[in-house]
Amino acid sequence: MAQGEVLEFEEYVRTRQDALLRSARRLVPDPIDAQDLLQTALVRTYGRWEGIADKRLADAYLRRVMINTRTEWWRARKLEEVPTEQLPDASVDDATEQHANRALLMDIMKVLAPKQRSVVVLRHWEQMSTEETAAALGMSAGTVKSTLHRALARLREELESRASAEHDELGARAPEREERERCAA
Numbered sequence: 566m567a568q569g570e571v572l573e574f575e576e577y578v579r580t581r582q583d584a585l586l587r588s589a590r591r592l593v594p595d596p597i598d599a600q601d602l603l604q605t606a607l608v609r610t611y612g613r614w615e616g617i618a619d620k621r622l623a624d625a626y627l628r629r630v631m632i633n634t635r636t637e638w639w640r641a642r643k644l645e646e647v648p649t650e651q652l653p654d655a656s657v658d659d660a661t662e663q664h665a666n667r668a669l670l671m672d673i674m675k676v677l678a679p680k681q682r683s684v685v686v687l688r689h690w691e692q693m694s695t696e697e698t699a700a701a702l703g704m705s706a707g708t709v710k711s712t713l714h715r716a717l718a719r720l721r722e723e724l725e726s727r728a729s730a731e732h733d734e735l736g737a738r739a740p741e742r743e744e745r746e747r748c749a750a
Contacts, residue, residue, distance in 0.1 A: 567615075574614045577623055578607060588628055591686045592635050594671050602638075606630040628691070629701050632683045639679050652727070673723050681716035688713055 582603070589599040589606075609630050610623075617626055652672075674682055680702075687698040688709070699706045 570615055573620070574611055577620070581624065581627075585624070585627060585631075588686070588691060589631055591671075591690045592631055592682070594675060602631055602635055605634050609634070625697070625701050628687070632702065635683075636679050651730070673720055673727070676723050677716050677719060681712055681719070684709055684712045685716050685720075 585606075586599060586603050589603040590596065593599050593602055606627055610617075610627050617623055674685070677685065683702055684698060687693045687701055688695070693701065695706045695709050699709045702709070704712075
């Protein structure tokens with residue numbers, strides 16, 4: 566690669582790395598994995614930088630590389646997870662409601678298949694149009710719409726399921742609390 570191309574790539578990474586890392590964080594829930602994903606995508610893109618004719622499309626190209634890389638990782642993973650009836654509570658470091666909601670959403674996003682997750686991230690977080698999402702993922706606009714519809718329905722279902730489980734748990738604790746209060750009086 567020519568020295569000018571190298572400098573151009575370095576400048577691109579310097580100016581866009583925060584936004585690209587946010588995209589990676591939305592694709593994989595673990596912050597360390599997100600950094601690894603972005604780094605891998607940058608290495609892959611560096612080797613093809615000269616081939617990107619319109620550098621204004623570099624973000625879209627890099628997001629596609631991240632999605633493909635994440636999909637490769639997902640396919641290559643070993644099934645070490647053990648399904649359980651009860652999902653663990655999402656841990657939240659920050660007490661604000663916004664951070665709690667974001668943590669819950671990131672946790673719930675784990676129920677989606679990689680293709681569904683990619684469509685949701687590009688359409689709602691990256692605010693890409695249906696056509697842009699279709700082009701980035703190499704699918705038709707109709708497939709994007711139907712995949713998004715199924716993904717959002719699955720997310721709603723998971724939210725309702727968790728809310729119901731939490732309500733049931735709180736309802737089961739109420740008689741115990743009343744008994745303790747009577748005994749204390």
